[in-house]
Amino acid sequence: MFKVKTLISVLALSIFFSYSSKAVESQDPIKLTLHDWTGQLITTNIMAEVLKEAGYNIELVQADYIAQFAGLQTGDLHVAMEMWETTGRDAIDEYTPDGRVINVGSTGMDAIEEWWYPSYMKDECPGLPNWEVLNECAEAFSTMETAPNGRYLGGPVTWGGFDDERVEALGLDWEVIHAGTDAALFAELESAYQRKAPIMLWIYAPHWAPSKFDGEFVEFPAYTSECYNDPSWGINPNSAYDCGKPRGPIWKVASSQLKDKWPGAYNAVEAFTISNDEMGQMVAAVDLDGNSVEAVVADWMDNNKSRWQSWIK
Amino acid sequence: MSLTRKKFVFIFLFLLTLLISVFASDFLKTYDFAWAIKFPKSLIFPFKIYISSSIKWLIESATFGIFTFNDLTRAISWVIEQPYEIILSLVAKGFYSGQGSQAELILSPMSWIAVVGIMTIVAIKLKDLSLAILTFFSFLYLAIFDQWQSSMVTLASIFIAVPFGVAIGILFGISSYKSLFAHKIINPILNLMQTMPVFAYLVPILVLFGFGPVSALIATIIYALPPMVHTTYLGLKGINPSIIEAGKMCGCNNQQLLWRVEIPSALNSIKLGINQVIMLSFNMVIIASMIGAGGLGYDVLTSLRKLDIGGGVEAGLAIVILAIVLDRMSFAYIGKHKKYSEKSATFFKRNFHLIIIIVLILSSYLLGVFVEFLKSYPEHFTLSTSAFWEKSIKFINVNYYDQLELFKFYLLKYFMLPIKGFFISIPWPWFIFILVLLGWHYGRAKLAILNLILLAFIVINGLWLKAMVTIYLCGASVILACLIGIPLGIWGGLNDRANKILSSIADTLQTLPSFVYLIPVVMLFRVGDFTAMLAVILYSLAPAVKYTIHGIRSINSEIIDAGKANGCNNRQLLFNIRLPLALPEILLGINQTIMLALSMLVITALVGTRELGQEVYIALTKADIGRGLVAGLCVAFIAIISDNLIKSASKKMKLKYGLTL
Numbered sequence: 024m025f026k027v028k029t030l031i032s033v034l035a036l037s038i039f040f041s042y043s044s045k046a047v048e049s050q051d052p053i054k055l056t057l058h059d060w061t062g063q064l065i066t067t068n069i070m071a072e073v074l075k076e077a078g079y080n081i082e083l084v085q086a087d088y089i090a091q092f093a094g095l096q097t098g099d100l101h102v103a104m105e106m107w108e109t110t111g112r113d114a115i116d117e118y119t120p121d122g123r124v125i126n127v128g129s130t131g132m133d134a135i136e137e138w139w140y141p142s143y144m145k146d147e148c149p150g151l152p153n154w155e156v157l158n159e160c161a162e163a164f165s166t167m168e169t170a171p172n173g174r175y176l177g178g179p180v181t182w183g184g185f186d187d188e189r190v191e192a193l194g195l196d197w198e199v200i201h202a203g204t205d206a207a208l209f210a211e212l213e214s215a216y217q218r219k220a221p222i223m224l225w226i227y228a229p230h231w232a233p234s235k236f237d238g239e240f241v242e243f244p245a246y247t248s249e250c251y252n253d254p255s256w257g258i259n260p261n262s263a264y265d266c267g268k269p270r271g272p273i274w275k276v277a278s279s280q281l282k283d284k285w286p287g288a289y290n291a292v293e294a295f296t297i298s299n300d301e302m303g304q305m306v307a308a309v310d311l312d313g314n315s316v317e318a319v320v321a322d323w324m325d326n327n328k329s330r331w332q333s334w335i336k
Numbered sequence: 337m338s339l340t341r342k343k344f345v346f347i348f349l350f351l352l353t354l355l356i357s358v359f360a361s362d363f364l365k366t367y368d369f370a371w372a373i374k375f376p377k378s379l380i381f382p383f384k385i386y387i388s389s390s391i392k393w394l395i396e397s398a399t400f401g402i403f404t405f406n407d408l409t410r411a412i413s414w415v416i417e418q419p420y421e422i423i424l425s426l427v428a429k430g431f432y433s434g435q436g437s438q439a440e441l442i443l444s445p446m447s448w449i450a451v452v453g454i455m456t457i458v459a460i461k462l463k464d465l466s467l468a469i470l471t472f473f474s475f476l477y478l479a480i481f482d483q484w485q486s487s488m489v490t491l492a493s494i495f496i497a498v499p500f501g502v503a504i505g506i507l508f509g510i511s512s513y514k515s516l517f518a519h520k521i522i523n524p525i526l527n528l529m530q531t532m533p534v535f536a537y538l539v540p541i542l543v544l545f546g547f548g549p550v551s552a553l554i555a556t557i558i559y560a561l562p563p564m565v566h567t568t569y570l571g572l573k574g575i576n577p578s579i580i581e582a583g584k585m586c587g588c589n590n591q592q593l594l595w596r597v598e599i600p601s602a603l604n605s606i607k608l609g610i611n612q613v614i615m616l617s618f619n620m621v622i623i624a625s626m627i628g629a630g631g632l633g634y635d636v637l638t639s640l641r642k643l644d645i646g647g648g649v650e651a652g653l654a655i656v657i658l659a660i661v662l663d664r665m666s667f668a669y670i671g672k673h674k675k676y677s678e679k680s681a682t683f684f685k686r687n688f689h690l691i692i693i694i695v696l697i698l699s700s701y702l703l704g705v706f707v708e709f710l711k712s713y714p715e716h717f718t719l720s721t722s723a724f725w726e727k728s729i730k731f732i733n734v735n736y737y738d739q740l741e742l743f744k745f746y747l748l749k750y751f752m753l754p755i756k757g758f759f760i761s762i763p764w765p766w767f768i769f770i771l772v773l774l775g776w777h778y779g780r781a782k783l784a785i786l787n788l789i790l791l792a793f794i795v796i797n798g799l800w801l802k803a804m805v806t807i808y809l810c811g812a813s814v815i816l817a818c819l820i821g822i823p824l825g826i827w828g829g830l831n832d833r834a835n836k837i838l839s840s841i842a843d844t845l846q847t848l849p850s851f852v853y854l855i856p857v858v859m860l861f862r863v864g865d866f867t868a869m870l871a872v873i874l875y876s877l878a879p880a881v882k883y884t885i886h887g888i889r890s891i892n893s894e895i896i897d898a899g900k901a902n903g904c905n906n907r908q909l910l911f912n913i914r915l916p917l918a919l920p921e922i923l924l925g926i927n928q929t930i931m932l933a934l935s936m937l938v939i940t941a942l943v944g945t946r947e948l949g950q951e952v953y954i955a956l957t958k959a960d961i962g963r964g965l966v967a968g969l970c971v972a973f974i975a976i977i978s979d980n981l982i983k984s985a986s987k988k989m990k991l992k993y994g995l996t997l
Contacts, residue, residue, distance in 0.1 A: 059637055059638055059641055060641060061641075061642070084547060084548060084628065085547075085548075085625075085627075085628035085630060085634070086547050086627075086628065087542075087626065087627065087956075087957075087959075088957075089957055089958060089959045090538075090539055090542055090627075090956075090959045091547070092959070093542065093543050093959065094542075094546075094547045099546055099547050100547060113958075166862070167741065167745050168745070168748070168864075176863065179944070179957075180950070180954060181953075181954050181957040181958065200863060200864065200944065201863075201944045201946075202863045202943070202944050203863065203940075203941050203942035203943045203944040203945070203950070203953070204942040204943075205641070206640045206641050206643070206855055206942070207854075207855070207858045207863050207942060207943050207944065209643055210643060210855045210856075210858040210859045211858060211859070211862055211863060213643050213859060214733050214737075214858075214859035214860070214862075217730055217733050217734055218733060218734055218737055220737075231642075310642045
């Protein structure tokens with residue numbers, strides 16, 4: 024009997040010591056959400072590794088990009104590392120006002136979303152990337168169903184983006200076709216690129232596509248908030264949306280529980296920053312060169328030690 | 337005489353509808369009747385807002401006094417989570433102490449050799465050596481093609497979803513057999529569960545049961561449950577009354593009668609239900625992975641996001657293989673009759689297989705400590721066919737794109753667009769009138785009123801146009817699926833070898849996740865209705881083939897012989913005897929094709945269609961509970977209307993030919 028007791032207390036002590044070697048507020052796992060694009064997996068895994076180094080207990084959970092807000096609100100989930108200004112603004116506005124979900128600040132990355140074409144199309148339409156030549160080139164970008172209008176493949180309707188309005192406002196002879204998902208979007212790009220066929224579509228960055236395929240974004244009149252709200256602004260005096268798409272930060276959001284229960288971890292999440300270029304390279308290393316997310320993240324951790332150590336000070 | 341008049345009325349109504357669809361919309365617009373084409377926005381009833389707010393109330397404030405509604409749902413997820421965690425740890429994760437990243441491994445998961453061995457032994461015990469060989473090589477495939485870890489995660493979720501689905505299904509089946517009242521309530525709910533697109537109830541489930549694999553399991557159980565209830569109910573209903581009488585005479589009380597007499601007599605139907613639950617659970621693998629189930633479904637999704645077509649195909653085929661092996665095993669279980677072991681047999685002899693399994697598990701654990709190979713399949717021995725798939729698609733794309741484009745253009749112009757135009761320009765009051773009339777013809781007042789209510793629901797929610805696009809897309813796909821599937825089915829019905837080949841193709845198409853072929857189809861045909869239609873056809877082809885084969889094969893051979901004796905040639909035999917007699921069965925096949933096509937439409941929203949499926953999908957991405965449920969109900973209602981009409985037509989036809997129902 025005595026022996027068993029000793030064994031238990033030794034075990035308990037050893038567990039106590041192994042945990043107390045790095046003192047953090049709570050040993051309950053902090054839940055970070057994973058979505059289904061590589062860039063987000065990378066940012067989340069970097070954050071997870073950094074928090075682990077600080078002694079926190081981490082759990083990675085699959086969750087839907089928008090549906091996760093319900094979980095962040097109740098405290099089922101704690102951190103979402105990428106909430107894009109361009110696609111997540113509505114959700115942020117809906118869930119942050121009552122204080123249960125907090126916008127922890129920018130990740131340092133800027134989202135770009137715009138019309139994009141592969142470089143070989145410049146031979147057909149030398150005036151690109153200036154948007155003013157779009158009408159002259161419409162026919163070069165047309166297909167059997169849209170001829171003589173150009174065909175622009177937009178994002179899923181859920182992404183918004185006001186492309187139908189933009190075509191109207193700028194008087195473009197183009198037809199907007201909506202893809203249902205981004206997988207479909209890039210499948211069309213891959214297919215057209217293999218055949219060197221004309222294509223104009225919605226691309227966003229940071230993403231692997233701009234590094235895999237050679238091409239450029241169309242240059243529309245730059246976005247301002249007046250352009251979207253005030254019809255008299257811009258080229259078309261009677262219509263809003265006569266400009267390009269907004270570019271904006273990618274935010275980090277967290278449950279208020281993170282701040283209350285693990286203030287140190289909250290500060291680390293707040294301090295996290297990374298640049299578009301760094302991210303583009305890591306995404307390409309995973310999606311194009313076939314490395315695992317873990318390996319790429321481990322590489323980054325080795326090369327940026329002083330940076331992440333300052334986050335968890 | 338009356339028959340020809342009826343035919344005349346049908347043709348007249350159809351032509352009238354055609355005329356109305358072509359000319360009415362301009363006419364109605366000029367004379368200020370535009371409301372008949374487009375339901376006015378001001379009259380739309382905001383069902384979706386009510387639904388959203390009532391779900392919100394359920395989660396945040398509903399209470400039973402001692403505990404809240406939220407506590408109840410969380411308790412349910414806890415009950416499901418415990419066995420799931422154990423099985424998942426056993427086959428995939430290993431057992432850990434502690435939580436999150438600080439957990440420490442106590443016991444590693446079962447070695448792949450042990451799992452392959454166990455499944456093979458179970459196969460031998462269920463049937464014979466050939467099933468065992470199939471099982472052995474199938475599981476070996478999973479290891480060799482590097483799908484092991486994900487397959488085990490998927491298998492673990494199937495092992496949990498199936499028993500829960502079966503148990504709940506049997507309970508519902510029994511209560512609907514015992515009480516007419518319960519039957520009246522359960523039946524319509526089942527119809528909804530079966531026809532409602534899964535995407536529509538994912539968000540409510542997430543909110544109620546929390547994030548993670550449990551919600552995915554619950555969604556799977558809901559989706560796979562209905563056939564279990566149906567088969568249990570039908571099995572119990574079909575028991576010969578004299579058996580029950582005999583039970584009563586032996587002095588059984590109600591409990592004894594149920595468990596000792598009725599359930600054993602209905603066992604074969606119940607086993608068929610189990611088989612259905614397994615197959616449907618596999619259909620949910622992809623969707624479940626969207627809300628955190630992980631496993632093979634997740635692999636399919638992520639590889640397609642990376643445009644890694646080969647990776648998607650391999651993971652998809654792993655799902656097909658698991659589904660087919662478990663399907664064969666469950667069928668073997670259905671066909672198996674209980675053998676009573678001889679008393680004289682020794683303990684060792686009676687439990688021979690069990691002992692081998694235990695020895696296998698223990699020895700693989702022990703040896704796994706010394707030999708890494710036994711613990712997990714070595715990575716450098718894995719194969720991949722990825723490059724092959726990628727290259728094939730690229731080859732077709734580069735060389736045959738123009739021909740495919742032309743084919744698509746003509747099919748769109750002369751087949752799809754006219755159908756679309758026909759449906760979207762029929763004024764809704766006229767469409768409802770026609771369907772009420774059809775309801776009256778096939779099911780009298782009951783069906784007529786049902787059709788009226790269901791269609792009115794679609795109209796007042798402002799989803800009429802999207803519903804019509806749904807009907808067009810589904811209708812065009814079903815027509816082509818039948819044009820391809822029924823002739824193939826006839827061929828399979830007449831030819832044994834064709835039957836074998838067609839059946840395995842149909843099995844594969846039915847279990848292969850549609851995501852796998854959606855992306856290559858987009859590459860060859862771009863996004864849009866045509867791509868959506870191709871995907872729907874591929875998915876819904878199977879029942880058209882299978883039911884036709886079954887219909888032709890189950891014709892009484894005496895009738896065929898009589899035909900031959902009367903000097904029919906093969907052509908006459910087919911068109912005058914076989915096809916008319918198989919027609920009711922073929923109609924049921926068409927019905928099933930329509931059901932599958934409707935359930936697939938939600939997925940086609942991913943390639944940019946604009947119908948109810950898109951509505952459901954938008955609601956899903958915006959986490960709008962009410963909007964998703966309303967659009968989901970509309971899809972379900974379309975399915976229910978067509979299901980009712982076709983089933984009654986099939987019944988009428990069977991009566992006409994004097995076939996037993």
